[in-house]
Amino acid sequence: MNRSELLVIGGVAAGMSAASRARRADPRLSITVLEKSRDVSYSACGLPWLAAGKLAARDLVVHxxxxFRQKREIDVRTGVEAREIELGRRLVRGVETETxxxxxxxxxxxxxxxxARVAWPTIERLPxxxxxxxxxxxxxxxxxxxxTNARQAVVLGGGYIGLETADAxxxxxxxxTVLQRAERILRPFDxxxxxxxxxxxxxxxxxLRKGSAAVAVNDSEVVSDAGRHPAQLVVVATGMRPDTDLAxxxxxxxxxxxxxxxxxxxxTSEPSIFAAGDCAESRHLVTGRAVWLPLGTTANKQGRVxxxxxxxxxGHARFPGVAGTMVTEICGLECARTGLSEREAEAFSLRTRSxxxxxxxxxxxxxxxxxxxxLTAERGSGRLLGAQMAGPGAGKRIDVAATAITARMTVEELSQLDLSYHPAVAPVWEALLVAAHEIMKQV
Amino acid sequence: MNRSELLVIGGVAAGMSAASRARRADPRLSITVLEKSRDVSYSACGLPWLAAGKLAARDLVVHxxxxFRQKREIDVRTGVEAREIELGRRLVRGVETETxxxxxxxxxxxxxxxxARVAWPTIERLPxxxxxxxxxxxxxxxxxxxxTNARQAVVLGGGYIGLETADAxxxxxxxxTVLQRAERILRPFDxxxxxxxxxxxxxxxxxLRKGSAAVAVNDSEVVSDAGRHPAQLVVVATGMRPDTDLAxxxxxxxxxxxxxxxxxxxxTSEPSIFAAGDCAESRHLVTGRAVWLPLGTTANKQGRVxxxxxxxxxGHARFPGVAGTMVTEICGLECARTGLSEREAEAFSLRTRSxxxxxxxxxxxxxxxxxxxxLTAERGSGRLLGAQMAGPGAGKRIDVAATAITARMTVEELSQLDLSYHPAVAPVWEALLVAAHEIMKQV
Structure with a gap:
């Protein structure tokens, strides 16, 4: 009896989670992973610590x-880029990136x-x-x-990746200097x-220069519509796009x-082909709609499923969707969100109070x-739509709202939660409860 | 038209919350609070920091x-102990504790x-x-x-109050030295x-001496069934009882x-009389049964209602019950729980997996x-019954489980929650999610 062959394209968070989970589900399966780079299973979210010079690249490699080859019998091929799926013959054609x-x-x-890959702006790529x-x-x-002992850097892009790297x-x-094309930074937040x-x-x-984009880059400066910015180093964080070429x-x-x-x-639309991680959509638990929220934790969960x-x-594993939870820390300020922001809720024509x-x-x-x-809630129903926090502990504190949103709680139900209290850990009225009491007066 | 008269007996967490909330609900109400001690509205949970000499008593007084007299028009009478309710004439008889x-x-x-008051053991009270x-x-x-420059202390009681005070x-x-009569400390935990x-x-x-109770105390030592323990200072934390004498x-x-x-x-059973805080019961959200869990956060919430x-x-305010959430920190180890412990669940004859x-x-x-x-879950249904954690961030992390228990989630639903992830804040798989995945294999 031939062993079934599972092929995984991509060896970072989603790909290696998928391969590892498949191995546990079926010890006999033949599993091959193609990864175009030399690196598998590393923490992309930890890259700012590498940019800060606080860690070595190898520190970010989980395994x-x-x-994977020895402990999990997964045939990992690094330096191989998949280029084409030939569906009829059930083949993937790839090339060795070096040869x-x-x-x-x-x-x-x-x-x-x-x-996903960077949506590179229409400017020259320089070393x-x-x-x-x-x-x-x-x-x-x-x-x-x-x-090079670079002293000045320009970061293109004011999303969380750009800002975390700028901070690093x-x-x-x-x-x-951060150049952000839009008039706002950190789009997921209000x-x-x-x-x-x-x-x-x-x-x-x-x-920080908002409403300002690079028009040209040379060895010593970035030229934007706002002026000239000396830079021996340029970081391009101008947004990501799902990498769907192969699909x-x-x-x-x-x-x-x-x-x-x-x-x-x-x-996917082809029953024998699955997709996971930053190339795939998720269902949003609040709106029920498809969303694209490329985040490491989602990639790991989708990969597992x-x-x-x-x-x-x-298989019966299900990925129910995302609540839209994310955390970033910029210059020591921890910012977290879940559900819909007020802007997002209004874009969905929901009647909101915040x-x-x-x-x-x-x-x-x-x-x-x-x-x-x-907090943002739906008027009338009082349903909790979203929460955003900034300050110490925001990341773990937001999890209560993520859980409440998943359970489709109202702000009144949120206000009554029996949350932990201890003088060294939390106040008698946790911030989310205070906000819930406030918003109840309005919805 | 006469102003209605609200009388509140007790001026700490529940009493002052009740009086303050009543004032906001009705600016015309006459509100009087009787408090037998000299202190109102202080943080009892902060007392270990006073015992540690790190704070002054006044630091713990919220207001x-x-x-309350000036800002909230609440007639606070300290040093007045309520002794008797004369229901027919709608009177409370009290005495000034000094005169x-x-x-x-x-x-x-x-x-x-x-x-609540301390269940004082049957030994003499000394200065x-x-x-x-x-x-x-x-x-x-x-x-x-x-x-007195006391150098040796004995703490009677191994509950969280005794242990936090011992640590202080x-x-x-x-x-x-801590003497604990039972064979276990910290009863709410497994x-x-x-x-x-x-x-x-x-x-x-x-x-720590477990299974050991004080039989006598004198100026220089505590005598227990285990031996003699030199002590110039004795802390009595042998458990609490609801103070129901007045009721x-x-x-x-x-x-x-x-x-x-x-x-x-x-x-209460008398429609014009309400009770709140450590003298009152709560409904447990998991069992639906009455429980007595005297905690500051519950007292504040009940007082408000x-x-x-x-x-x-x-009034339409409701207190839906408690999930059994609590946190303690002893010698730097943060311990948190919510729902039922495995022992508690088994005492309720629930079929459990942990x-x-x-x-x-x-x-x-x-x-x-x-x-x-x-995690403790119900076998068959997979319903989450309880969670306990120990270590950094246990207090705020347990809140996710408290929320999930309130929403009656299964461990599978818990395992799929979209919780926050950031390298400096949380792992990709938060501890509760790892535990949920593990327990799913068993329930």
Missing amino acids: DADF GREQTFHFDRLVIATG HMFSANTLASVGALDVCIRQ LRTRGLSV DEITSRVEHTMTARGIS ETASLTLGPTGAIAVDDRMR AGENAAGLS VGIEQYTHASYLGAGKVFAK | DADF GREQTFHFDRLVIATG HMFSANTLASVGALDVCIRQ LRTRGLSV DEITSRVEHTMTARGIS ETASLTLGPTGAIAVDDRMR AGENAAGLS VGIEQYTHASYLGAGKVFAK
């Missing part, structure tokens, strides 16, 4: 390829985990320009700083949060977001600081 | 009596917030013995340490947590726990420590 030599791989089931989203690129950025370079002593981030960034010395070779259906459409079993289902002929409050993180007599919390 | 002079107070509605539950008593303990005295340089606490305590030099003078119904029975509007309903002739796992608190490459998480 190397040999681990250009073609290779073909048979599959019974396929998991596409090709991730001192680095994207902030791969281990290879940020590793090269780190080497550049060590070898700042802690390394570089003078940093103004109450972004204004706090801007204040914190500029107080730490980062120069399109098999005419897999893309969703309204431009990412690969999947069902809750992570199946795709791997379990791809391993079995009839409140923002500040509350101590724990007992004021122990010298506690304050955390800001904003 | 003093003058604040013994009798006073009577009329009420239209009454809130009883008499709190160097202090309970750990009131500002006056712990303030006196602090003075005793400063004036240790940080002050005292040699501390052995996986208590063994970690014992290890941490003894590693920090606290001597019993009006023949109010007590519940199965011995505390005052209340409905979800905090009404009692105050709102007592202020209006037909798992315990350890997981990083955030990215291991950033030097994260580990947190322990135990």
Whole structure:
């Protein structure tokens, strides 16, 4: 009896989660992973610490390829880029990135985990320009700083990747300017949060130019519509796009977001092909609509579900969707969100009420600081639609709102939750509860 | 038109919450609070910091009596102990604690917030013995340490109040022995947590004697069935009892726990009398049964509901119950729980499965420590019954489980939650999610 062949394209978060989960589900399965870079299974979310020079590239690697080969019997092929799916013959054609030599791989089931790539602006690529989203690129950025003694950097893009990288370079002593094409930074957050981030960034010395995009780059400066910015180093963080090139070779259906459409079993439009991670869509638990929210934790969860289902002929693992939870920390300010922002809710024509409050993180007599919390609820029903927080502990505190949103709680139900209290840990009325009490007066 | 008269008995957490909330609900109401001690509205949960000598008594006072008199028009009478409710004439009889002079107070509605008191063991009370539950008593303990230069302390009782106080005295340089009558400490927690606490305590030099109770105390030692323990200072934390003496003078119904029975509007068996805080029961959200869990956060919430309903002739505020959430920190080890412990679930004859796992608190490459998480679920249904955690961030992390329990989630639903992830804040798989995945294999 031949062993079934599972082929996984992409070896970072979603791909290696899928492969590992498939191995646990079926010890007999033949599993091959193709990864175009030299690196598998690393923490992309940890790249800012590499940019800051605080970690070495190898510190971010959870397991190397040999681990997967030896401990999990997964045939990991690094340096192989998949180029085309030939559906009829159940083949994937790839090339060795160093030699250009073609290779073909048979599959019974396929998991596409090709991730996302930077939406590079229409400017020349020069050797001192680095994207902030791969281990290879940020590793090269780190080497550049060590070898060239760069003192000035320009970061293109004011999303969380751009801002975390800008902060990392700042802690390394570089003078940093962020150019953000839009008039707002950190799109997933409302103004109450972004204004706090801007204040914190500029107080730490980062120069932020909103409504300003690069028009040209040369060895010593970035030219924007706002002027000239000296830079021996340029970080390109101008947004991400799902990498769907491979999926399109098999005419897999893309969703309204431009990412690969999947069902809750992570199946694409072709039943034997699954997709997971930054190349795939998710269902949003509040709106029920397809969304594209490329985040490491979602990639791991989707990969796990795709791997379990791809391993079995009839897997039952389900990925119910995302609440839209995310955390970023910029210049020491922890910002977290879940559900819909007020802007997002209004874009969905939901009738909303929002409140923002500040509350101590724990007992004021122990010298506690304050955390800001904003809630958005549906008028009439009082249903909790979203929460945003900024300040100490925002990341773990937002999880209560993520759980409440998943359970479709109202703000009244949120206000009555029996949350932990201890003078060193939390106030009697946790920030989310104070905000819930406030918003109840309005919905 | 006469103003309605609201009388509140007890001026700490529940009582002052009730009075404040009633004032907001009805600006015209006459509100009087009787408090037998000299202190109102202080944080009882912060008393260990007073015992540790790190704070002054006044630091724990949220608002003093003058604040309530002037800012909220609440007639606060400290030093007045309520002794009897005369239901027919709607009077409460009290005495001034210093003079013994009798006073009577009329009420239209009454809130009883008499709190809890120490279940003092059957041994003599001496001047160097202090309970750990009131500002006056712990303030006196602090003075005793400063004036007598006590070097050795014995703490009677291994509940969280006893252990937090023991830890506080240790940080002050005292040699501390804890005598616990039962064979286990920290009853709300299962052995996986208590063994970690014992290890941490003894590693920090606290001597713990389980199965050992004081039989006599004199000026220089505590005599237990295990031997003689030198002590210039004795802390009595041998458990608490609801203070129902006043309620019993009006023949109010007590519940199965011995505390005052209340409905979800905090009404007692007498419709014009409400009860809140440590003297009252709650409904447990998992079992649906009455429980007595005297905690500051519950007291505040119940007080708020009692105050709102007592202020209006037909208040609609509801207190839905408690999930059993609590946090304690002993010798730097943060321990949190919610729902039912495995022991509690088994005492309810529930068919359970439990798992315990350890997981990083955030990215291991950033030097994260580990947190322990135990989940208990109902076999068959997979319903989440309880969670316990020990380690960094346990307090805020447990809130997700408290929310999930309130929403009656299964462990599968818990495992799929979209919780926050950021290398500096949380791991990709939060401890509760890892535990949920583990327990799903068993339920």
